[in-house]
Amino acid sequence: MRTSINKAFPEKFLEKRREVYGENDPLFTVVGDLAMDRRYGDGAICFEKDRLTVFGDQYASQTKTVSYGELENVSVKRMYGNAYFAAKYRNGETEKLMRFTFFSANIADAAADFVNGVIADGFSDELLNAVENTYLEQRSFCPKCGRKLPSPDAECLNCTGKKKMFSKFAVYALPFKKSLLACMLLSMFTTAAALVPPYVTGYMVDTVLPGKDMRLLLTMIGVLLGVYVLQFAVTGFRAYLLRVTGDKIVTQIKKDIYAKAQYLPMSFYDKTSTGSVINRINSDAAAIQNFVLKISQEAVVQFFTMIGILVIMLCMNWRLTLFSLTPIPLVAMVGRAFGKNIKPRYLRIWRRNASISSLLADTIPGIRIVKAFSHEKESTGKFDAYCNDWLQEEKKISKVVSAFPAVMTFLVTCGSLIIWLSGGSYIIGGRGGITVGLLVSFISYASMFYTPVNFFANFNDTYQNTLASAEKILDILDAEPERDFTKDTPERIDGKIEFKNVNFSFDRSKKVLSNINLTIEPGDIVGIVGTTGSGKSTLINLLMRYYDEYDGEILIDGKNLKDIDIGYYRRQIGFVQQEPLMFRDTIFNNIAYGKPGAHVEEVFRAADIANAHGFITRLPDGYDTLLGERGIGLSGGEKQRLSIARAVMRNPAILIFDEATASVDSETEHLIQGAIENLIRGRTTLMIAHRLSTLRKANKIVVVDKGRIIECGTPEELMALKGKYYKLIQIQSMGEKVEAEKKAENFE
Amino acid sequence: MLRYIEGNEVKLTPNDGIFIDAEFYYTKEKFTALEPHRLFPKSGGNKYVTLLDADGNQVAIIRDTASLLPESRKTVEDALEEYYMIPRITRFIKMVDTFKIWMWTAETDHGILTFEVKNHISTVKPLYDGRVLITDTSDNRYEIPDYRKMDPRSVKMIETML
Incomplete structure (x- = not known):
């Protein structure tokens, strides 16, 4: 059997290991990376069937062997950023055997299970296999370079080399090889055509003009015209072909990234904001397209252009060619320096773009919450700050990007000056067999030569593409904003709600609410029940003023809802939704969202009322725990309790619960129910619920069906009525009875 | 209560x-x-x-x-x-990037170490006061108290990530 080890055995203990084991190997070894004083250092524990041996500087002899017979148990205590492997002896003493960072924590857990298993039931192959499997899962290190791999059998990107990377992206170009080949040939044609005019110019200066041959001049001009027409026609066609091919490539890349994103594990999304995924689909796909086209087209064309020009120049005059090559090292150096300087800047720009995308991904889908908490100003402020950050970086990069072409042009111009100086002195001195025409055409070729030189000098640069979507942006900018933030702000809201003849439809084709008449007194606890799609949530949406285009009136404390300042009004409402929306922020900030600038103890109090403080204190990062988008990292019930805590912060006059316990188990429902009961005392409360058990505190029940209120009254009145509510209660009671019976019989 | x-x-x-x-x-x-x-x-x-x-x-x-x-x-x-063990990074010795997986070698108040950082957009968090919080691929945490006060070479290296 292969000896398992999570990383190389510490060299400093090799001698000691030899003393203990000779040339033999232990069953497996866990190597630590911290000394007992928590400085980075070495430590190791070797495990055998009946004993373990610790190697560490905490022992004078650097080693200690413990027989499993001496042990009551072993354990791994995980702390914050570090952990230790501890032994509890049969005599009651405890000892920390090794310390390590989380790098070795999983392996140490498996080792502890092994030892405890042996202590309890003796050694078995199953115990060892379990450890081996953990090692296999953990052994995600490249044997060649030692880099951690995403999975045990994954390829090491470091060692597969750039060639493999090229071939991965080349897959996208392969289906379009005919078009790309055609583009390349057309490109070579235009490059060859571009080499003709300087030669013809030189011929005209040296032969046609001194010979005063008008016919030949017209012929040459005709030749030039023909070349230009062909060159530009072919260039245009090639550009079209290339663009279409490029679009096809980018579409395929986007589809692939999106399809892949669907199957990525949740742990990926815990650590990656969807904003940056969106950025990848939108921007990085275009960058790869750029890269593929650059390799398949420009690199080849530029290479042949460079060789072609060099050959022509050498044929024309080798001395002048050597002079004209003098600035090339300088051009290459400047190009390299630019590339090196610009790469981190582009990365910073990318990061700021990703931040902006993340904020958008957070706040746009969560716009209801933003509005419910009147956070429009804060959201705008945050977005402004992110945009300003981006602008600052963009300004910095602009300086470099603008200076670079100027410097390059200057260097190329200097190259032509050198040719003028050397070629001119040859002509004046009558040496080297150089004519004026040759010099003129030579200078043209030399300037053409610098384009491929520059291209190869900057080959490693990051290229940024902007995907303009002006149309969509205009859609947003031209849309009508939500109305009135400046109307009546009553001193207080008591919580009397009246719906008077309210009718509403989303698209005017189908009425969602019909003739709604309802009066809710301050402090009432109202349960709204009904089947899915009956209009319960729409009723709440109107009360929240998410939609204003309804017929009839909604009155709050006798005042028309539309006449009350919308921001003020929403601040008086605590809204808890079925799918609580958490922002990508700390738990503290998610709760404090309900009251910006709240004192820390107010947040604790709110969390405590919402039965959330308990589980928060048990999280390693406490209130600093950073939630993923939509609260990833917490259970549905935990998110719901945070959402209730957020509502508590507002101290609202009106509370609305929209299916707050619908998607949690009954134990969690019990906790949430407790939190809700803590909160609703003395406040007008509206609760939408499928589970009628959650409405046990309600003093009024409203039954909605097909957009109409069909029953309204106290629970007792409705039960006596034996209508829809009575039927719903009967159905749910039967369901609960069946559930109880299933439980009793242990049926799943 | x-x-x-x-x-x-x-x-x-x-x-x-x-x-x-x-x-x-x-x-x-x-x-x-x-x-x-x-x-x-x-x-x-x-x-x-x-x-x-x-x-x-x-x-x-x-x-x-x-x-x-x-x-x-x-x-x-x-x-x-x-x-709590949140080593404070005082100096960067080396940062090697291969296809967006970084191997950082740094000097900390707990000694010198090499660790791996992936997806630095979300694992390297700059705060407004110059503090930088870093989480490596093993979920160990590190902190730079104020990156602006590091030596110029380290500042240059970390600024690429911020």
């Missing part, structure tokens, strides 16, 4: 490493083997420290360890020091 501790109402004594014992003077209650945890490990330092019993239930919150009696303060701060 949440219970807060301030001033001299409690005596805290060391138990074993990360565990402490608590004795409340006024109520005469005694608790053993409590684990102090920071409620704001990244941002709050030694303010708002919760004391958890063996089942993870909160016994009380210390508003600020600075308000405790000197011995009690030392007890709880020693336990916190033992529990």
Whole structure:
């Protein structure tokens, strides 16, 4: 059997290991990376069937062997950023055997299970296999370079080399090889055509003009015209072909990234904001397209252009060619320096773009919450700050990007000056067999030569593409904003709600609410029940003023809802939704969202009322725990309790619960129910619920069906009525009875 | 109800490493083997420290360890020091990037180490005051107290990530 080890055995203990084991190997070894004083250092524990041996500087002899017979148990205590492997002896003493960072924590857990298993039931192959499997899962290190791999059998990107990377992206170009080949040939044609005019110019200066041959001049001009027409026609066609091919490539890349994103594990999304995924689909796909086209087209064309020009120049005059090559090292150096300087800047720009995308991904889908908490100003402020950050970086990069072409042009111009100086002195001195025409055409070729030189000098640069979507942006900018933030702000809201003849439809084709008449007194606890799609949530949406285009009136404390300042009004409402929306922020900030600038103890109090403080204190990062988008990292019930805590912060006059316990188990429902009961005392409360058990505190029940209120009254009145509510209660009671019976019989 | 501790109402004594014992003077209650945890490990330092019993239930919150009696303060701060390990990076020695997976070699207050950072957009968090929080691929955490005060070479290296 292969000896398992999570990383190389510490060299400093090799001698000691030899003393203990000779040339033999232990069953497996866990190597630590911290000394007992928590400085980075070495430590190791070797495990055998009946004993373990610790190697560490905490022992004078650097080693200690413990027989499993001496042990009551072993354990791994995980702390914050570090952990230790501890032994509890049969005599009651405890000892920390090794310390390590989380790098070795999983392996140490498996080792502890092994030892405890042996202590309890003796050694078995199953115990060892379990450890081996953990090692296999953990052994995600490249044997060649030692880099951690995403999975045990994954390829090491470091060692597969750039060639493999090229071939991965080349897959996208392969289906379009005919078009790309055609583009390349057309490109070579235009490059060859571009080499003709300087030669013809030189011929005209040296032969046609001194010979005063008008016919030949017209012929040459005709030749030039023909070349230009062909060159530009072919260039245009090639550009079209290339663009279409490029679009096809980018579409395929986007589809692939999106399809892949669907199957990525949740742990990926815990650590990656969807904003940056969106950025990848939108921007990085275009960058790869750029890269593929650059390799398949420009690199080849530029290479042949460079060789072609060099050959022509050498044929024309080798001395002048050597002079004209003098600035090339300088051009290459400047190009390299630019590339090196610009790469981190582009990365910073990318990061700021990703931040902006993340904020958008957070706040746009969560716009209801933003509005419910009147956070429009804060959201705008945050977005402004992110945009300003981006602008600052963009300004910095602009300086470099603008200076670079100027410097390059200057260097190329200097190259032509050198040719003028050397070629001119040859002509004046009558040496080297150089004519004026040759010099003129030579200078043209030399300037053409610098384009491929520059291209190869900057080959490693990051290229940024902007995907303009002006149309969509205009859609947003031209849309009508939500109305009135400046109307009546009553001193207080008591919580009397009246719906008077309210009718509403989303698209005017189908009425969602019909003739709604309802009066809710301050402090009432109202349960709204009904089947899915009956209009319960729409009723709440109107009360929240998410939609204003309804017929009839909604009155709050006798005042028309539309006449009350919308921001003020929403601040008086605590809204808890079925799918609580958490922002990508700390738990503290998610709760404090309900009251910006709240004192820390107010947040604790709110969390405590919402039965959330308990589980928060048990999280390693406490209130600093950073939630993923939509609260990833917490259970549905935990998110719901945070959402209730957020509502508590507002101290609202009106509370609305929209299916707050619908998607949690009954134990969690019990906790949430407790939190809700803590909160609703003395406040007008509206609760939408499928589970009628959650409405046990309600003093009024409203039954909605097909957009109409069909029953309204106290629970007792409705039960006596034996209508829809009575039927719903009967159905749910039967369901609960069946559930109880299933439980009793242990049926799943 | 949440219970807060301030001033001299409690005596805290060391138990074993990360565990402490608590004795409340006024109520005469005694608790053993409590684990102090920071409620704001990244941002709050030694303010708002919760004391958890063996089942993870909160016994009380210390508003600020600075308000405790000197011995009690030392007890709880020693336990916190033992529990939390967030090495402070003082200098970067090497940063090697291969296809967006970074191997960083850095000097910290716990010694020199090499660690791996992936997806730096979300694992390297710059804060407004120059502090930078880093999480490596093994979920170990590191902190740069103020990256602007590092040597110019390190600043240049880390600025690429911010």
